[in-house]
Amino acid sequence: MKTNSKKPKNITSEKIDITDEQKKIIKLIVDGKKNEEIAEELHYSIGSIKNKITQILKELNLVDRTALAVYAIKQNII
Numbered sequence: 001m002k003t004n005s006k007k008p009k010n011i012t013s014e015k016i017d018i019t020d021e022q023k024k025i026i027k028l029i030v031d032g033k034k035n036e037e038i039a040e041e042l043h044y045s046i047g048s049i050k051n052k053i054t055q056i057l058k059e060l061n062l063v064d065r066t067a068l069a070v071y072a073i074k075q076n077i078i
Contacts, residue, residue, distance in 0.1 A: 018077060022056050025049070027078040030069045 018026070021042075028038045039049040053065065062068050072078050 016060060018056075022052070023077060025052055025056065026068060026072045029053070029065050030072055030078055 024042060025038060028041065033041070035046050035049050035053070038044075039046045042049070044052070053068075057063070057065075057068060060068065060071060062071055
């Protein structure tokens with residue numbers, strides 16, 4: 001039986017490249033901004049922001065924006 005548990009990638013064993021745009025989005029998430037606020041500030045549609053956040057979560061193997069915020073703070077991404 002397969003288990004589909006997602007564990008965060010270990011930053012010490014794998015280098016993860018985060019673009020400047022992704023860092024901006026992550027910082028706004030850490031600041032508590034909603035998707036609508038992020039979209040307005042960065043001049044994207046809400047759908048584009050949702051897609052970008054989903055991609056960031058997927059790349060970092062994280063499950064939600066709270067986990068992303070914690071990860072960003074711990075890894076000094078922002």
